[in-house]
Amino acid sequence: MQLVLYRGEASLPESISGLAVSNRYIATAQSSGVIELFSNPHLFSLARIDIGMRDIQTMEFNGDVLVIGSLTQGIAYVDTLTMAVKKEKKEGVWKVLCRQKQELVIYSLVEGGSEVFVNGSFVYRNSGYISAACFGQNRNEYVLGMYDGRVIKIENGRATMDIILDKTRGCTEAVMDIVHIVGDEYGCCTMEGSFHVIDVNQRVVKQTISVRNSSLNTMCTMGDKVFMAGADSRIICYTKAGKYYRKESQDDVCYGDCLFMRESNGNIVVASEDGTLTVVHLHKTEKRLVLRKYPTHPVAYTNDKVYSAAKEEMSIFNVERPDEENDSIRSKCIFKHIAKSPILDIKSLDSLSFIRTKEGVRAYEYNHCNTAVNMLAQIKGTVIYHTIINRRIWCVMEKKKRLVLTVVELDSNKDAVVPEPKEWILTEIGVSFVPTHITEGRSECEVLISGSDIILFNTTDNKHVQISSKETEYFLGRLSNNRIYGVGQSIKAELKDSRILTVFDLKGKKLEETGMVFKTPIMDIQVLNKEIFIACQNEIKILEETKEIKTLDVSAVIDGICVDNKEIFAMQRPWQFTQQKLPLQVFKEKYGRR
Numbered sequence: 001m002q003l004v005l006y007r008g009e010a011s012l013p014e015s016i017s018g019l020a021v022s023n024r025y026i027a028t029a030q031s032s033g034v035i036e037l038f039s040n041p042h043l044f045s046l047a048r049i050d051i052g053m054r055d056i057q058t059m060e061f062n063g064d065v066l067v068i069g070s071l072t073q074g075i076a077y078v079d080t081l082t083m084a085v086k087k088e089k090k091e092g093v094w095k096v097l098c099r100q101k102q103e104l105v106i107y108s109l110v111e112g113g114s115e116v117f118v119n120g121s122f123v124y125r126n127s128g129y130i131s132a133a134c135f136g137q138n139r140n141e142y143v144l145g146m147y148d149g150r151v152i153k154i155e156n157g158r159a160t161m162d163i164i165l166d167k168t169r170g171c172t173e174a175v176m177d178i179v180h181i182v183g184d185e186y187g188c189c190t191m192e193g194s195f196h197v198i199d200v201n202q203r204v205v206k207q208t209i210s211v212r213n214s215s216l217n218t219m220c221t222m223g224d225k226v227f228m229a230g231a232d233s234r235i236i237c238y239t240k241a242g243k244y245y246r247k248e249s250q251d252d253v254c255y256g257d258c259l260f261m262r263e264s265n266g267n268i269v270v271a272s273e274d275g276t277l278t279v280v281h282l283h284k285t286e287k288r289l290v291l292r293k294y295p296t297h298p299v300a301y302t303n304d305k306v307y308s309a310a311k312e313e314m315s316i317f318n319v320e321r322p323d324e325e326n327d328s329i330r331s332k333c334i335f336k337h338i339a340k341s342p343i344l345d346i347k348s349l350d351s352l353s354f355i356r357t358k359e360g361v362r363a364y365e366y367n368h369c370n371t372a373v374n375m376l377a378q379i380k381g382t383v384i385y386h387t388i389i390n391r392r393i394w395c396v397m398e399k400k401k402r403l404v405l406t407v408v409e410l411d412s413n414k415d416a417v418v419p420e421p422k423e424w425i426l427t428e429i430g431v432s433f434v435p436t437h438i439t440e441g442r443s444e445c446e447v448l449i450s451g452s453d454i455i456l457f458n459t460t461d462n463k464h465v466q467i468s469s470k471e472t473e474y475f476l477g478r479l480s481n482n483r484i485y486g487v488g489q490s491i492k493a494e495l496k497d498s499r500i501l502t503v504f505d506l507k508g509k510k511l512e513e514t515g516m517v518f519k520t521p522i523m524d525i526q527v528l529n530k531e532i533f534i535a536c537q538n539e540i541k542i543l544e545e546t547k548e549i550k551t552l553d554v555s556a557v558i559d560g561i562c563v564d565n566k567e568i569f570a571m572q573r574p575w576q577f578t579q580q581k582l583p584l585q586v587f588k589e590k591y592g593r594r
Helices: none
Strands: 002-007 016-021 025-030 034-039 045-050 056-062 065-070 074-079 085-088 093-099 102-108 114-118 121-126 130-135 141-146 150-155 158-164 175-180 185-190 194-199 204-210 216-222 225-230 234-241 244-252 258-264 267-272 277-281 289-293 299-302 305-310 313-320 330-338 345-349 352-357 360-367 372-380 382-389 392-399 402-409 422-425 437-440 446-450 454-458 464-467 472-480 483-490 499-504 510-516 522-528 531-536 539-544 547-553 557-563 567-573
Touching (some): 016 258, 025 056, 121 141, 121 150, 175 225, 299 345, 299 557, 299 567, 345 382, 360 392, 454 472, 454 483, 472 499
Parallel strands (some): 056 093
Antiparallel strands (some): 056 065, 074 085, 093 102, 114 121, 175 185, 185 194, 225 234, 267 277, 352 360, 360 372, 382 392, 392 402, 402 422, 446 454, 483 499, 499 510, 539 547
């Protein structure tokens, strides 16, 4: 068996326009409107959806509900348990904050000024532009940061404090973010690169620190430690020493401008302009821990054809094998397919491709000679996940606030669609989670469903076997040689913990288990004979049962792999942001700086 590296075309990554973090999930929104859901902290990909909302500006978790705000299309609520979406049309959403079932929304008004609503009720209006906010110590107490360099405290709908951050400057300092630190102290960062400590009880600015000569975009806190970052991608930490805050450390974590930063269980989650999502644990004395997820594109590979998508465009490449063993493979773009909305995922079979968008799943057959396209099947609706097993399209769909498993068969002779697809409500077949992975079972009528537990489901008699663990969540699963392989993380996982590979028998009895360390998030698991292939973004591990045989370091970003008896075909892209460019442009003028 040989490793074949297919180097695809380079493309500019999408910027991240929103970040939300809960104890269980990490969610991001891309500039195209695509929303991705990951596990916290090991960044297993759980869902990739498009709810049709553009101009996303802000995101926040409110319990199990993901609240998404758009400047032009209002607010959307995504239930992470069922993926049901509810929308409220009100333009101008600038920021959403949630705490203990309280939902604070800042609206930017067309006629000028800003309004603050809490749980749908009007609280405050200002003729200026409110650019940042945070909850106060007490109920009905909020602290607002203004674009003209003022900080306002609101109590019961009235402004009880209104101070200017720096009266000595010849210009105003736009507040980019504001956080509660300890006691009556709040911290805010500005577009001018300053960090201000405010005592809302004494109504004074206690301390002003010129941190950078470029914009500070975001902040978060851990106790009396304040972390901030921005146009200079380094994370700077200030901690309280006596009465004042002093610089404790700075860490070069991001490759692009840092746009969002959140604290989660002692970790810091960072989203940057180049589309990278980073989870970092900053030790004061020990080596820091970093898990970085680079942007990926939907890809598929069948019959020497590579299907690769970026936003709404999918390209089909014909792969030409080299005549000599050491020569590189060549590829030629033979077809381009433009969809109406961003392509979320691609699967392929023979000469067919199965494309998932917000409209549903469509199966296409391509005639490369006359560049003709024939649509063979269409599944309309909100499809959360889809795959192809034995000429059957398996889909997880959201219908009437319930998750449904749908299967559509393609006739083996005429490629015609069976008129009536089969459907099962997931909760009725033992699936109490959102599936993230579906693979084939022992026969055509059996599938393996993963997402938190593992369910072996027989479609003939509607019986299922549930494989679960009190300590582990399984997001990827495979069945081979009457053994079930599950890959996941501990339910109370920390960043330092290993990813987990567990082997079960068909009745769910645990046979073996091992921990694995990866540099980047795990993307896929494939099993061939007795060998297990686990791929992350920059390496492939090969195991026999639970014993590691070999690690293949492939450096650039892998989008997907395909394993058969002859080769491991890895599809990767040259991504220019996987290495830091030096020198750092610390004093680069950005975000409207003079």
